[in-house]
Amino acid sequence: MVLFASLLSLVIIKxxxxxxxxxxxxxxxxxxxxxxxxxxxxxxCFYFYGIIEFIG
Structure with a gap:
């Protein structure tokens, strides 16, 4: 699930x-x-940190 969040953030960054x-x-x-x-x-940064904490 953390991998999914990081992939999602990469797509948004791109x-x-x-x-x-x-x-x-x-x-x-x-x-x-x-x-x-x-x-x-x-x-x-805080938003993505919150997503990762919530999923993880």
């Missing part, structure tokens, strides 16, 4: 990688978006 490149460029140019980006990534 789908968002194109958008992340654009997002990273925006973050690099604007400091206000950097805070939003940090909050966004930490939320995703």
């Amino acid at each position: 789908k968002t990688s194109k958008n992340l490149k654009k997002l990273l460029q925006a973050v690099y140019t604007n400091k206000k978006t950097t805070c939003i980006f940090i909050k966004f990534t930490t939320t995703i």
